[in-house]
Amino acid sequence: MSRLSNLDPRKLFVRTRFHYEKLPGADSQSSSPLFASPLIKSWKNKERWRRPRMSFMRLIILMVTTLLLASMLGSGIYRRHKWNEEQRKKGQRQLHHWEHFPRLNGYYNGIRTLVPFSDWVSEQKFLDSAEPGNPEDKISPKYPAKSKEPPLDPVPFNPYPDYSTYEYLNEYEKVEQCYVDEDEKVDLPDIYAYPGTPQNMTAPTFGSYEELGMDANVCFDRFGRFGPYGYSYSREEGGLGMSGKSESWGADKIWSWEKKIDYRNVNWGAAQKKCYEKNKIRFHKNESNKEEEKAQPAKKKLPRHAYILRTWTGYKYSDYQILSLRAMINELALKSGGEYDIHFLVHVKDNSIPIWASDAVYQQTIQDNLPKEFWGMATLWSEEQMKMYYPEPFPNNVYNHAKAPLHSVYRSAHFALQWFSQAHPEYDFYWNWEMDLRFSGHYYEFNTQIGEWAKKQPRKGMWERSARYYIPELHGSWKNFTEMIEEETFNSDEKPVWGPPKFENTGMLTPPPETSPPTTYLNDHYKWGVGEEADLITFNPIFDPAKTNWVFRDDVSGYDLELPEPPRRCAIITVSRLSKRLLDIMHRETYLMRHHMFPEMWPPTVAFHHGLKAVYAPHAVYFDHNWPLETIDGTFNHPPKPTDSVFGWGEHNQLGSSFYYNAGFSSALWRRWLGSRENEEGGTAQEEAGTGRLCIRPMLFHPVKFERGAE
Structure with a gap:
């Protein structure tokens, strides 16, 4: 041993x-x-x-x-x-039912497969019409690429009215040109689109470009979309130099029209302010217009928009994010002659910083938390500030599922928005925009056309239509969809919404008198509301949370607990356009009545209670699997029981979409479009060997938590 x-x-x-x-x-x-x-x-x-x-x-x-x-x-x-x-x-997990549907791959047909829109056949239609046989044959482009060069050339994309025509000048004030620099020597850049679509590009499942009045005949690649903002030229030239490893055949053609801008010393806040000052006569909230209108016949005045980016201290601004921000400012504010102002509404997370007591502290906080080019566009706020602005109590909470204080940003992100609208009453509309949104098209076209579409919508059937996803391939025209919803409503046990609803309560502000219906529901022939600006525009359906098991449906405060909960409406993701009228009522309901609800529920519910005009805009939403139309309609629009609702426990159905709070497909597709390799697919080598870089139609992506390109 x-x-x-x-x-x-x-x-x-x-x-x-x-x-x-x-x-x-x-x-x-x-x-x-x-x-x-x-x-x-x-x-x-x-x-x-x-x-x-x-x-x-x-x-x-x-x-x-x-x-x-x-x-x-x-x-x-x-x-x-x-x-x-x-x-x-x-x-291991059991696959969701929708994961058994065929995967859609037309998004990845590259720029070498471009065809005129008249020759385009969507992937879904091509799959439906393909002969039985090899499945690989079904996803091959109808016109395979024969050259490295795209078959079409990019062209400047210009969605603005022709400000120089007699017709425009006879109706509106002259638009004074705006510039990037203080000396007015650097013209505003254009962006470029290809006048076609990759063959067999996937069609959207929800929404319609045509219905919103957008150009459906173009697609955007990363060079045409972001090249003019510094993506595709070096830092020594004032760009960001991000395209060096990217597939780039034909990308240089945009420089035959465009000039490279040195962005190193650009002050966007100053450029935006100067643009408005040159054009303020165009807008009806400008007080100086009243004197001028006495001296000459009045021309039509335009509304103004505050485009509010909700950000926070410590947020990291990547170069890709900066490209999107430059695009917003140029396309919405400067090239429109001041119709929009872009604002950074910055949440100061450290409540001990006295931003309201010291200008020096205020400015230093901005400089520490924003890229220099955006310093002149920031407004700071904190939760401590909101506690003083909307002090306690907010009694009688039904159920605080978040287990968070009422003034926390998670439960009351709308407080800062309401406060901002009171501090900046010069705007007619306020866009509540999140930092993890991305858009592949032109911002002015998208935002303006959505507003124009909403203005045309009648109030009859408005709430019922807004509770449904519009599926053009199944529902047909919007007129047909409208008639279908009316028939569904007639055959249901519920009365249609017509004006402010009546319900038991212990104190409500009186709705505006103009929201009372001028006639009965049956006697209205889709006339009431047409031409009226929408008070609320959302990007997901406005549903009744009481009919679902959405987790925050009972986060309601300030109402009598002895009475039934007030009727509510909700739209997931707080992204929206809100009118000054709606925000004023939200503000008064908060500080006078001590009423409060979860942020995604509060604006739609206030609009509902006060009879305001609220619509869900049917923008294009894409899916990564080929759902049968009846199945997706049944799942999203007609769930058999509350627990199946896609707003609640059924939210897994949204994972494969391009727009929802938990959508996984959105960020992966966005990065593929930027040239990244995702899930062992895509990237420069595959683009070079295949059909080239992606060229996609205007698409709103959410969420995009990080970005990566051909690096």
Whole structure:
């Protein structure tokens, strides 16, 4: 046993060209059986008969040790295998029903497959019409790429009215040109689109470009969309130098029209302010217009928009984010002649910073948390400030599922928006925009056309239509969709919404008198509301949360708990356009009545209670699987029971979409469009070897939590 206790089993497996007995200090090791003299003496000497006895003992030791190590090794391998198997089983999940539908791949047909829109066949229609056979044949472009160069050239994309025509100038004031720089020498950049669509590009499942009045005949690649904002030229030239590793055949053609802008010293806030000052006569909230209108016949005045980017201290602005921000400012504010102002509404997360007490602290906080080019566009706020502006109490909460204080940004993001509208009453509309939104098209076209579409909508059936997803391939025209909703409403047990609803309460502000219906529901022929600006425009349906198991449906405060909960409406994702009228009522309901609801529920509910005009805009939403039309309509529009609602426990149905709070497909597709490799697919090598970089139609992406391109 003494020999076994001194054994080092690791040395039995050491292979070396050296002899242990020749190592320094070998004499001191003579007590070890491995280095005892009998092992190194010749068998020819008088001790030769001791060698077999010691070799046998050594063999026994070696065998025991080997068995011990093998047992330990085998046991470890088995335990590791068992652990891996358990982890694998834990990682496995039952596939959602929609994951069994065929994957759609037309998004990834590159720029070399461009065809005129008149020749375009959507992937869904191509799959439906393809002959049975090899599935790979079904996703091949109808016109395969024959050249590295795109078959069409990019052209400037201009969605603005022709401000120089007689017709425009006869109706509106002249638009004074705006510039990037203070000296007015740097013209505003254009962006570029391709006048076509990749063949078999996937069609949107929800929404319609045509219905919103957008140009459906173009697509945008990353060079035409972001090149003029610095994407595709070096930092030494004032760009961001992000395109070096990108597939870029034909991308340089935009520089035959466009000039590269040095963005290193651009002050967007100053450019935006100067643009408005030059054009303020165009807007009806400008007080100086009243005197001028007395001296000459009045021309039509335009509303103004505040485009509010909700951000926070510590937010990291990537180069990709900066490209999108430059696009917003140029396309919405400057090229429109001041119709929009872009604002950064910055949440100061550290409540101890006295932003309301020191101008120096205020400015330093901005400089520490925004890129320099945006310093002149920021407004700071904090939760501590909101506690003073909307002080407690907010009694009678039904259920605070978030377990967070009422003034926390998670439960009351709308407080800052309401406060901003009171501090900046010069705007007619306020766009509540999130930092993880991205848009592949032109901002002015998208935002303006959505507003114009909403203005045309009648109030009859408004709430009922807004609670449904519009599926053009199934529902047909918008007129047909409208008639279908009216028939569904007529055949249901519920009365249609017509004016402010009546419900038991212990104190409500009086709705505006103009929201009372001018006639009965049946006698209205879709006339009331047409031409009226919408008070609320959302980008997801406006649903009744009481009919779902949406987790925050009962975060309601300030109402009598002895009475039934007030009727409510909700739109997931707080992204929206709100009128000054709506925000004023929200503000008064908050500080006068102490009424409060979760942020995604509060604006739609206030609009609902006060009879305001609220609509869901049917923008294009894409899916990564080919849902049967009846299945997606049944799932999203007619769930059989509340627990199946896609606003609640059924939200997994939204994972494969391009727009929802938990959509996974949105960010992956956005990064593929930027040139990134995602899930072992895409990237520069694949684009070069295949059909080129992506060219996609105008699409609103949410959420995009990080960005990566051809890097």
